[in-house]
Every structure is written in C-alpha cells, then in structure tokens.
Amino acid sequence: MSDKTIVKFLLFILLVGVQVFAAAQSKDLKLSSSKKANKYFDDARIAYRNGDMQSAADHLSAAVEEDPRFKEAYRMLGVIYFERMNEPEKSIESFERLLELDKNYDNQIYLSLGEAHFYQGNYTKAKSVLKDFLSRDATEAQHQWAALLIKNSDFAINARENPVPFNIKKLGPGVNTSEMEYFPALTADQEILYFTRQKGYGKYAQEDIYYSNFIDSNWSNSRLVDEPVTTDYGNEGAHTISPDGKFLIFTSCDKRDSHGGCDLYITKKVGDDWGIPKNLGPSINSGAWESQPTISSDSRALYFVSNRKGGFGRSDIYVSYLGEKGFGKATNLGSVINTFADESRPFIHPDNQTLYFASNGHPGLGRADIFYSRADGLLWGEPVNIGYPINTVGEEPGIFVSTFNNIAYYSSDIEEEGNLDIYSFVLPEEARPAxxxxxxxxxxxxxxxxxxxxxxxxxxxxxxxxxxxxxxxxxxxxxxxxxxxxxxxxxxxxxxxxxxxxxxxxxxxxxxxxxxxxxxxxxxIGIGRTIVLKNIFFDSGEYELKEASLFELDKLKRLLEENPLMKIEIRGHTDNVGSETDNLTLSENRAAAVYKFLVDNGIGQAQVSYKGFGENEPIADNETDEGRAKNRRTEFTIMEM
The missing domain is CATH 2.60.40.2190 (Immunoglobulin-like)
Known part of the structure; x- marks a missing residue:
C-alpha cells in the first residue's frame, strides 16, 4: 500500500470516525452505573445526530461530572472536541483523563491524542504519544499515519527553532470592518484592492466582492463591485483580478447556468463598468466544486481549485491554458503540487514562475500551511514551506504577493475577535518571486x-x-x-x-x-508623418542590422503591404560624436540597410527610398548621453499616399 493510499484511507477513517463511533453507541457500550450520567450520554448522542456539537459536548461534560469514571463519555467528548469542534486543547484533556482511567482502553486513543497534541502545537509531546502508539497493536495504515505525524512534528520543531522574519500590518478601516474580509487581490500597479466580504453567518451569510483604491498612502473606503457582478440573490467571492485590472474571475454557486455546485465566472471591465459575467464553461467547470482562481500575468494560464473526481486528494489545483477558442480543458497540476489531502488558494505571481498555495498534505506545522513552488520550464519544483511564524498550528489562508515590492497580503483572525481581516507583511527573502x-x-x-x-x-x-x-x-x-x-x-x-x-x-x-x-x-497615416523606429538596432559605429531589429522591420514591411500606394523615405541620423563626414556615411549606410531588407523581402523599389542626414538634424541636445541617444535614430517619413 503506497503512502498516499494509506493516508487517503486514514483520512477516510478520521472523517467518518465520529459517525462510526456514534453508530456504535447502540451496542457494546460501556455505560455508567449512574442513570443520570447515562441520560446525559443519551442526550449527547441525540444532539450529535442533530448536528448540535456544542449541546452534545455540554451533555457529555455533565455526564463525566456526574460520573468521573465514565470512559465512553470521555472518549466521545474527546472525539467531538477534536474532529468536529476544532478544539484540540479540550480534546487532550478528555483523552488524557480516559487513559488515566484505563491506559489500554483503546489503542486508537493514543493516535487521536497524538494528533490533538500536534494540532495544538505540542510537537514534542505529540512525538512521544505517537511513538507509544507505534509500539501498540494497530493497522499498518494507522502506524503509517502516526509515522507521518512524527515526521511532521520534527519538521515543525525545526521550523520553530529557525523562524523567518514576520512583521504584519493591518490594512486600514477603509478595508477592514466588523464583518469578515478575505481573498485579497491587487492589480499590478497595486492601486486597486479587490476582496471578498461576508455579511452575516450560517444560512444568512452573504458573500460579495468589494474594492478599495490606494490614495495618498491609504486604502479608501471600500465599495461594492456592483451589478451585474454582485447580486442580491447569490454569493459571489473567492475571486482573482487579472494584473491589468480588466478581468475579474470569481466563484458563484447554484446559478441557473451552473454546471453543478460552484462554478467560475469571468467578467470584463470596459471603462469603469463591468460586463455581464459569463460561465467559463465545461472545459473548466464540472459537476463538482470549482473555486479560488488565479491567472497569470499574460492571461494565458488560469489556475483554480476543484474537488472533482480523478484527483490526488480531496481538493486539487488545476490549470487551463488559453487557446484560440478560449480556455482549454483543465488538467491536474500533478503530484508534485497536489497531495492526498487538500490543496487550495493558489496564487500565481506575475513572474509566471512562482506559485503560492495552501496545503495540509505537505510537511507542515498544523492544519494547513502556505507553500511556494518555482517552475522550471513546464515542471513545478518541490514545494517549500514558507516557514514559521507565517505558518502556525492553524489553517493558513493562502497569500497574494504584490508585483514588485515583495509585499504579501492575507486574511487572519489574529486579534481573535471571530472575524477575518486583511493584513500585509514583507515576504522572507527565500520566498520572494522574480x-x-x-x-x-x-x-x-x-x-x-x-x-x-x-x-x-x-x-x-x-x-x-x-x-x-x-x-x-x-x-x-x-x-x-x-x-x-x-x-x-x-x-x-x-x-x-x-x-x-x-x-x-x-x-x-x-x-x-x-x-x-x-x-x-x-x-x-498621412503625407509628411514621421515615425522613429526605436526597435531598429546596430552595433556602435556599424550598419549591419542586429537580429533584434527583425520584429520592427516586419511591422514596417506589413505596413507597406497593407498600404501599396504609400511611399516612404528611410532616414538615418547620428549624434555629433566623430567626424561629420563619417557620421553622414554611417547614417546613409544604416538607412540603406533598412531599405535593402524591405526590398529583399518583397517591397518594390518604387515604394521606398533612403537618405542619410548624419548629425545635421538632431531632435535633442548633443551635450548629454540621453540626448545623443535620441539623436542616433532611424526613422521613416511618408512621402506620398
């Protein structure tokens, strides 16, 4: 059994463990001798089946208070705290109390306790408990999972001993409010910030996309990206903005044109207005869940997250490339990036070779860490954990990295007020893009x-x-x-x-x-118009065209082909360095080189002529390097139409 198969199996066990455990309550239960404690226990089972975890935990706490030796209640309480309420500290108390009562009650408890210590950040204690578990009877898959957690604990201990620089700054009140703000994304010039804001909670939650302008070193009061992008009847969020600010790609769920669940949509900005969003279609969207897009700076590669079948884990990162007919069929980014678990919140930097993402499948410190990978041609390099204290025992949200000054943006509940806000920090040097x-x-x-x-x-x-x-x-x-x-x-x-x-x-x-x-x-286009050919290149003092000139020469050739009645004169100019005679000869030879290229490539001699002017027609002063550079030029003038 491969590591990934093992862990997939184990994750299945962990996900359904509580349900299996709850189902087992109807038989072979080691109940309390206290009827009152058993009544609390039964009430906890009912609350659990109804999805009310807090009530279930309260009833179980009452049960163990009534009977401090009620082992089954401690077990269920520990499982609920750890797996359903994400409170590992409380689960540790329950599991340790259970093992104090009976250290051989169930070997599985040692694995759960080790996991709880790991996700609480007690890495040394986690290793100790998990090593104890490895000495006990369990399935091969469970032992493999424990070994992986020990490996992760070693990584986390080393990461804590070697922290990276981390100094966060909270964005101002123009962006952050008492509501939840997350998924920050900026235009390449860093002048407009788009983010998702959630108002309300649970079934009343409403997600919409907002934006803020950077004015006078501050973020302006945010405004809603209005209709037709955001609507009153649906949630829109988990978005990205193209670096040029023209395309907004976002997630919306259960629309009439949906392919199933949540799909990706795209809208284009013309002037100050956004167009009607369009579903990105079956090449990207499936019957599963698609979300969290990010697009390359050339708009040719779209990355996103999906939990569709056929991946390596529960959610994977996919990529689709732009072709003549739109984005092509999405493909999985591969096993170097994607793991048995969850990869999410990708961000491709405008350098088009550095990918940042969140994962709980690569070696990390907690529930999900931020990683980065660098492309080498078409292949992605081994992901690197961005380090502690950026990554913690919690679930990190992924980051957005600015175009050119290495500022990362992310959302966090650092102030522990129950709301996500958007923060920024300077990336550690090793994690910086090109x-x-x-x-x-x-x-x-x-x-x-x-x-x-x-x-x-x-x-x-x-x-x-x-x-x-x-x-x-x-x-x-x-x-x-x-x-x-x-x-x-x-x-x-x-x-x-x-x-x-x-x-x-x-x-x-x-x-x-x-x-x-x-x-x-x-x-x-008109008679007498003159254009400087800034992409015609010669070596100093030479008149042989450099290869880099071919792009511009081809543009000029096509202009003449599209306008067969146009007649132009190629004109060469120099600065005043050297003798006037030499400069005149050099300018004429350079103009002649352009003329020869055009004629050799099918332009009739009647349509083009050339002349050298040497240093006699400067367009800037010849006293500075900048001025002399402007005077050394090749241009053309329309003579007839």
Missing part, C-alpha cells in the same frame, strides 16, 4: 487627443517571441502589462489607419521598482 515591473499608459489620437483602442504587443528581444499582448480600453485607452526582470523587450502599438508606435525596455539597465508609465500618441 522581480517584475509593469508598463502602463493610455493610447490616444495625437491630434484630437481622444482615447483610442489599439493593440499593444510585447516581444522578447532575444528571440522575437511575443510574451504579452493586449488591446487598450475602448473607452479610455488605458492598458497595463507586466515585464519580468532579466530580459529586454520590444513594444509595438498599432491601430488600423494609424502609424505604429515602437518602444523598447532594457530591464538590465532599469530599476525594477520603477514602472514604465507612458501615454502613447497615435499618428494617423
């Missing part, structure tokens, strides 16, 4: 200044592959894209009827904490 920044701005008509919807494409300069692309907002022209450290990027912004705009981002020469903010004026 540095990421963002490119943000608006596109607009250069003359009328009216917003334009345009296509923004980001390309890896080293291989010409598109790494991110989007359309700007049709109402306000806004856009935002993430850029990962360690690469140089080329950018092209295009719109039909307009000349394309180009830019490059050399992240090796840029402070990653400083984002790129740029509003982009788009020039309509």
């Amino acid at each position: 540095p990421v920044t963002y490119f943000k701005g608006k596109t607009f008509d250069a003359v009328s200044k009216k917003p334009l919807q345009a296509s923004v494409q980001i390309v890896d300069a080293s291989n010409g592959k598109t790494v991110n692309e989007t359309f700007t907002d049709p109402v306000n022209g806004s856009f935002m894209l993430c850029l990962i450290e360690g690469k140089d990027y080329l950018c092209n912004v295009s719109k039909e009827g307009y000349l394309f705009f180009s830019e490059n981002f050399l992240l090796g020469q840029h402070d990653i904490s400083e984002p790129y903010i740029m509003d982009i004026p788009m020039k309509k």
Whole structure:
C-alpha cells in the first residue's frame, strides 16, 4: 500500500470516525452505573445526530461530572472536541483523563491524542504519544499515519527553532470592518484592492466582492463591485483580478447556468463598468466544486481549485491554458503540487514562475500551511514551506504577493475577535518571486487627443517571441502589462489607419521598482508623418542590422503591404560624436540597410527610398548621453499616399 493510499484511507477513517463511533453507541457500550450520567450520554448522542456539537459536548461534560469514571463519555467528548469542534486543547484533556482511567482502553486513543497534541502545537509531546502508539497493536495504515505525524512534528520543531522574519500590518478601516474580509487581490500597479466580504453567518451569510483604491498612502473606503457582478440573490467571492485590472474571475454557486455546485465566472471591465459575467464553461467547470482562481500575468494560464473526481486528494489545483477558442480543458497540476489531502488558494505571481498555495498534505506545522513552488520550464519544483511564524498550528489562508515590492497580503483572525481581516507583511527573502515591473499608459489620437483602442504587443528581444499582448480600453485607452526582470523587450502599438508606435525596455539597465508609465500618441497615416523606429538596432559605429531589429522591420514591411500606394523615405541620423563626414556615411549606410531588407523581402523599389542626414538634424541636445541617444535614430517619413 503506497503512502498516499494509506493516508487517503486514514483520512477516510478520521472523517467518518465520529459517525462510526456514534453508530456504535447502540451496542457494546460501556455505560455508567449512574442513570443520570447515562441520560446525559443519551442526550449527547441525540444532539450529535442533530448536528448540535456544542449541546452534545455540554451533555457529555455533565455526564463525566456526574460520573468521573465514565470512559465512553470521555472518549466521545474527546472525539467531538477534536474532529468536529476544532478544539484540540479540550480534546487532550478528555483523552488524557480516559487513559488515566484505563491506559489500554483503546489503542486508537493514543493516535487521536497524538494528533490533538500536534494540532495544538505540542510537537514534542505529540512525538512521544505517537511513538507509544507505534509500539501498540494497530493497522499498518494507522502506524503509517502516526509515522507521518512524527515526521511532521520534527519538521515543525525545526521550523520553530529557525523562524523567518514576520512583521504584519493591518490594512486600514477603509478595508477592514466588523464583518469578515478575505481573498485579497491587487492589480499590478497595486492601486486597486479587490476582496471578498461576508455579511452575516450560517444560512444568512452573504458573500460579495468589494474594492478599495490606494490614495495618498491609504486604502479608501471600500465599495461594492456592483451589478451585474454582485447580486442580491447569490454569493459571489473567492475571486482573482487579472494584473491589468480588466478581468475579474470569481466563484458563484447554484446559478441557473451552473454546471453543478460552484462554478467560475469571468467578467470584463470596459471603462469603469463591468460586463455581464459569463460561465467559463465545461472545459473548466464540472459537476463538482470549482473555486479560488488565479491567472497569470499574460492571461494565458488560469489556475483554480476543484474537488472533482480523478484527483490526488480531496481538493486539487488545476490549470487551463488559453487557446484560440478560449480556455482549454483543465488538467491536474500533478503530484508534485497536489497531495492526498487538500490543496487550495493558489496564487500565481506575475513572474509566471512562482506559485503560492495552501496545503495540509505537505510537511507542515498544523492544519494547513502556505507553500511556494518555482517552475522550471513546464515542471513545478518541490514545494517549500514558507516557514514559521507565517505558518502556525492553524489553517493558513493562502497569500497574494504584490508585483514588485515583495509585499504579501492575507486574511487572519489574529486579534481573535471571530472575524477575518486583511493584513500585509514583507515576504522572507527565500520566498520572494522574480522581480517584475509593469508598463502602463493610455493610447490616444495625437491630434484630437481622444482615447483610442489599439493593440499593444510585447516581444522578447532575444528571440522575437511575443510574451504579452493586449488591446487598450475602448473607452479610455488605458492598458497595463507586466515585464519580468532579466530580459529586454520590444513594444509595438498599432491601430488600423494609424502609424505604429515602437518602444523598447532594457530591464538590465532599469530599476525594477520603477514602472514604465507612458501615454502613447497615435499618428494617423498621412503625407509628411514621421515615425522613429526605436526597435531598429546596430552595433556602435556599424550598419549591419542586429537580429533584434527583425520584429520592427516586419511591422514596417506589413505596413507597406497593407498600404501599396504609400511611399516612404528611410532616414538615418547620428549624434555629433566623430567626424561629420563619417557620421553622414554611417547614417546613409544604416538607412540603406533598412531599405535593402524591405526590398529583399518583397517591397518594390518604387515604394521606398533612403537618405542619410548624419548629425545635421538632431531632435535633442548633443551635450548629454540621453540626448545623443535620441539623436542616433532611424526613422521613416511618408512621402506620398
């Protein structure tokens, strides 16, 4: 029997143990000699069957007070406290009192007592009790489970002896209230925080999505994400926001278009308004439970949690990749991440290679810990526990990590007031993702200044592959894209009827904490219009085109193909370093290189010409490095249409 099979079996035992135990009360019970104690015991069984655990515990407490040697009552009380009320400290009292009365009453009690000590954080005591259990008769599966708990106890003891830095900060009253706030998620620029708020409890609980803006170093008073996203007749929450703030993916249950239970829905923001949510369909949603989505910064990978059949445990993390027809069939993330137990609350950082999630199946300190894993190509690395005291004996809620300053956000009831609030803390260095920044701005008509919807494409300069692309907002022209450290990027912004705009981002020469903010004026195609080709590259003093120039050259070629009546002049320019004659020759040779590429790739000679201007037409001063860099340029001007 494999470890995972063993533990699955054991978890089944643990989950149904109370029910089996309760059912057994009708026969072979070791009742008390006190009729009053037995009456309390019977009342406890009835309360248990009715789901009233507190009443059951109260009746059992009365039973053992009436008869302090009532072993069966101690046993049932310990099981209820531990398995149904999550009060391991009280269960320890009951189990230890039972073993004081009869140390051989039932070997299973030692396993339950060891578990209770573990989940109470008494790791050394847990090891002692569990080692005692291993010397007693039990099933192989039970012994395997005890051995795993001992292993976890060793891990927890070591983690406590080697704590990680942890200093939390509670978000302000604009976000946190007397209600419960959880599932924080931020846009890449960290200016808007979305979270779930629960009002009421039990069958009267209502979950909705709220947002708060970061203004003047404070979070503003939160506002409801209004209809059509949130409704009065259903719960909406457990959400994620795409880094650019355009897509909100959330969980909603039992809607008319549901595939069963809770499904994932998506809505797009246009201007300031959210569109009608759409069910993400059968490639993602099933007849089971789907929730807790997170999306990559390029919007091509959607991760979520499901308890569908065929997984490794009770709930697993799945991923779906975006194709031409939408998100494809979801697949299980695999056994490196998913275990026999529960994996939940995944968060994929905008670096697209660091996954944070919660689990009670990997070695940890309690009921569920936070872990992280780093991708190596298509494979995920072995999960790493984020450490103590971030992780505790309790059930940790998962985290959201900011784009570029290593701030983690999570929900907790640290103040023990019975309500979850949202907190932030700086991630330990070992758990930090790859540095990421963002490119943000608006596109607009250069003359009328009216917003334009345009296509923004980001390309890896080293291989010409598109790494991110989007359309700007049709109402306000806004856009935002993430850029990962360690690469140089080329950018092209295009719109039909307009000349394309180009830019490059050399992240090796840029402070990653400083984002790129740029509003982009788009020039309509017309005679006399000039565009600087910022992604045409040459080595210093040379005129051979570098490979990174091919992306821009192809854009220029397509512009000419789409406008066969357009005639352009390629113009080369230099700074004033060196002799005027050499600069004139260099500028002409560089313009000629662009001309040659176009002609060699099918553009007619009648449609394109070239000319070198040397240092004679600067667009900036030649006294600074920045000015000289602007003057060293290749551009084209429309001569005829």
